Amino acid sequence: MSPEMIRLIAASTGETLYMVAVSAAIGTLFGLPLGVFLATSGKGELYAAPWVNRVLGAIVNATRSTPFIILVVAIIPFTRLIAGTSIGTNAAIVPLTVAATPFIARLIEGAIREVDQGLIEAARAFGASPLQIVLKVLIPEALPGIVLGLTLAVVSLLGFSAMVGAVGGGGLGDLGIRYGYQRFMPDMMLAVVVVLIVLVQAVQSIGDRLARHLNKRIRHA
Amino acid sequence: MNAPIGYLGDQPLQRLVPADPIVRLEKVSKIFAGRDGSPVTALGEINLSVQQGSILGVIGRSGAGKSTLIRLVNGLEKPSSGRVIVDGADIAVLPEKSLRHARRSIGMIFQHFNLLSSRTAAQNIALPLEVAGYDRAAVKARVEELLALVGLTDKRNRYPSELSGGQKQRVGIARALATKPKVLLSDEATSALDPETTRSILDLLARINAELGLTILLITHEMAVIRSIAREVAVIEGGHIVEQGDVFDVFTRPQHEVTRSFLADEAGRALPPYVASRLQAEPVAGGQAVLRIGFRGPHATDPVLARLARDLNIEANILAGSVDEIAGRPCGTLVIGVPVGSLARTLDFLKQYGLDTEVLGHVA
Numbered sequence: 370m371s372p373e374m375i376r377l378i379a380a381s382t383g384e385t386l387y388m389v390a391v392s393a394a395i396g397t398l399f400g401l402p403l404g405v406f407l408a409t410s411g412k413g414e415l416y417a418a419p420w421v422n423r424v425l426g427a428i429v430n431a432t433r434s435t436p437f438i439i440l441v442v443a444i445i446p447f448t449r450l451i452a453g454t455s456i457g458t459n460a461a462i463v464p465l466t467v468a469a470t471p472f473i474a475r476l477i478e479g480a481i482r483e484v485d486q487g488l489i490e491a492a493r494a495f496g497a498s499p500l501q502i503v504l505k506v507l508i509p510e511a512l513p514g515i516v517l518g519l520t521l522a523v524v525s526l527l528g529f530s531a532m533v534g535a536v537g538g539g540g541l542g543d544l545g546i547r548y549g550y551q552r553f554m555p556d557m558m559l560a561v562v563v564v565l566i567v568l569v570q571a572v573q574s575i576g577d578r579l580a581r582h583l584n585k586r587i588r589h590a
Numbered sequence: 591m592n593a594p595i596g597y598l599g600d601q602p603l604q605r606l607v608p609a610d611p612i613v614r615l616e617k618v619s620k621i622f623a624g625r626d627g628s629p630v631t632a633l634g635e636i637n638l639s640v641q642q643g644s645i646l647g648v649i650g651r652s653g654a655g656k657s658t659l660i661r662l663v664n665g666l667e668k669p670s671s672g673r674v675i676v677d678g679a680d681i682a683v684l685p686e687k688s689l690r691h692a693r694r695s696i697g698m699i700f701q702h703f704n705l706l707s708s709r710t711a712a713q714n715i716a717l718p719l720e721v722a723g724y725d726r727a728a729v730k731a732r733v734e735e736l737l738a739l740v741g742l743t744d745k746r747n748r749y750p751s752e753l754s755g756g757q758k759q760r761v762g763i764a765r766a767l768a769t770k771p772k773v774l775l776s777d778e779a780t781s782a783l784d785p786e787t788t789r790s791i792l793d794l795l796a797r798i799n800a801e802l803g804l805t806i807l808l809i810t811h812e813m814a815v816i817r818s819i820a821r822e823v824a825v826i827e828g829g830h831i832v833e834q835g836d837v838f839d840v841f842t843r844p845q846h847e848v849t850r851s852f853l854a855d856e857a858g859r860a861l862p863p864y865v866a867s868r869l870q871a872e873p874v875a876g877g878q879a880v881l882r883i884g885f886r887g888p889h890a891t892d893p894v895l896a897r898l899a900r901d902l903n904i905e906a907n908i909l910a911g912s913v914d915e916i917a918g919r920p921c922g923t924l925v926i927g928v929p930v931g932s933l934a935r936t937l938d939f940l941k942q943y944g945l946d947t948e949v950l951g952h953v954a
Contacts, residue, residue, distance in 0.1 A: 491704035494664055495718035496693040496770065505717065509708045585749040586707040 375569025461538025520576025
């Protein structure tokens with residue numbers, strides 16, 4: 370493998386990590402409150418607002434059912450509004466974030482719904498407000514599940530990021546398509562796949578460890 | 591278990607004069623929408639008072655409405671009608687914010703403890719204090735007091751998964767007492783525990799009641815819980831209170847069918863199967879009459895059967911029996927057989943002693 374190839378792989382890995390990190394961070398910023406709201410706004414729940422819950426749920430589902438490559442193209446005007454351009458790594462972060470937010474929201478909703486209802490009842494009984502219940506009971510108790518959900522989201526974003534080459538986003542996927550496929554360089558293709566595998570493995574094992582560390586429900590040996 | 595008590599200063603040890611009831615339910619009804627939309631009455635026109643410093647036990651089978659009843663007291667459930675007065679305020683109509691404030695003076699413990707798995711024992715106890723806005727130093731000091739009170743000082747940094755059921759319930763009790771409540775609600779607090787642990791938790795509750803003057807309202811389906819710590823009992827069935835009063839009176843002279851059925855499970859009251867199967871309503875010539883005698887009050891400890899033999903020369907045959915203590919007073923039940931011919935004289939004799947006697951039937 371030539372030094373030039375190694376330099377390309379390194380640069381693309383950097384772009385991928387940058388896009389995934391930023392979109393995961395912003396996606397969590399929006400997805401966490403959205404997920405908490407989805408988990409607590411059903412009928413008879415802490416922030417009961419069944420209609421808003423249903424509408425938001427429908428929007429989340431719609432976003433999640435749109436294939437990512439179509440989403441990228443469909444929201445180009447929005448991307449231009451936010452990033453000032455529709456081409457490049459920064460522009461690619463916009464569709465990645467738009468895809469990540471509802472995904473993360475659903476994962477967080479699921480983690481929060483796993484929390485024992487008895488804890489909410491106990492917290493209400495000692496005078497906690499809905500916000501205190503969310504911040505001091507639901508999120509801390511759901512944290513291991515939230516961490517596993519975010520791990521899953523980051524792994525998915527690594528996959529999504531391969532598609533943003535379509536808007537000049539760069540990254541490993543783009544490198545694989547342009548060099549490995551279009552220029553018939555199977556060794557480049559192989560290298561890209563290996564780097565992606567290593568990244569996914571690393572993310573998953575860090576996430577698993579963190580979740581296990583946070584989970585106090587199981588006695589640690 | 592001789593841990594120091596956290597706050598005695600503002601609570602007298604014993605209240606000699608009964609104060610106004612601290613919890614008062616007035617004609618409280620709760621109606622739910624059933625599965626098919628038709629209304630289901632969970633509670634119908636309940637009247638119930640708990641005196642300050644008392645321990646009132648509500649006993650009922652599952653589905654009798656006791657769970658709904660206890661949740662009305664801290665506003666986790668709202669009544670469909672009626673008033674729920676706790677410490678002078680009507681919980682049913684308090685706005686949300688005032689209700690949250692009021693809940694700090696109503697502690698609650700649960701069957702499944704409901705502790706946060708992500709917090710240690712000390713952190714769980716600290717939670718209501720954090721929520722109430724205590725500063726860090728005050729939280730720390732209060733948590734230490736409470737850990738000592740429930741005897742868990744050495745377990746302060748353990749997570750609930752590292753504690754036994756009894757220890758978890760002690761953490762639950764400490765958490766419920768954190769904000770110095772006036773009333774403690776106990777929702778089947780010992781139902782998930784083994785008999786020995788149940789004993790120790792009930793002892794702790796009795797000690798807290800005696801030493802802190804804390805009023806306790808508990809619900810249970812276990813007779814043993816009522817008999818060991820309650821002073822007053824209400825029997826609930828089908829959403830209605832069918833019998834209510836002093837534990838000793840209700841247990842020794844049960845009026846309602848449901849109360850009797852709870853007592854029937856108790857040792858000594860039930861007839862042994864070999865007698866029960868032969869029991870018949872009509873007297874049998876040369877047979878025996880079967881009587882149940884309840885011993886209570888001043889003659890509970892008198893040697894009645896010995897006197898029956900000595901004074902009347904009637905030989906009673908003991909079939910079943912028990913001597914026990916309810917709410918600290920001795921009482922007993924004896925099932926005896928006497929020759930049919932001596933039945934009338936036996937009944938007269940027992941009446942002189944003021945004993946409750948019931949003829950259960952006859953055996954050959």
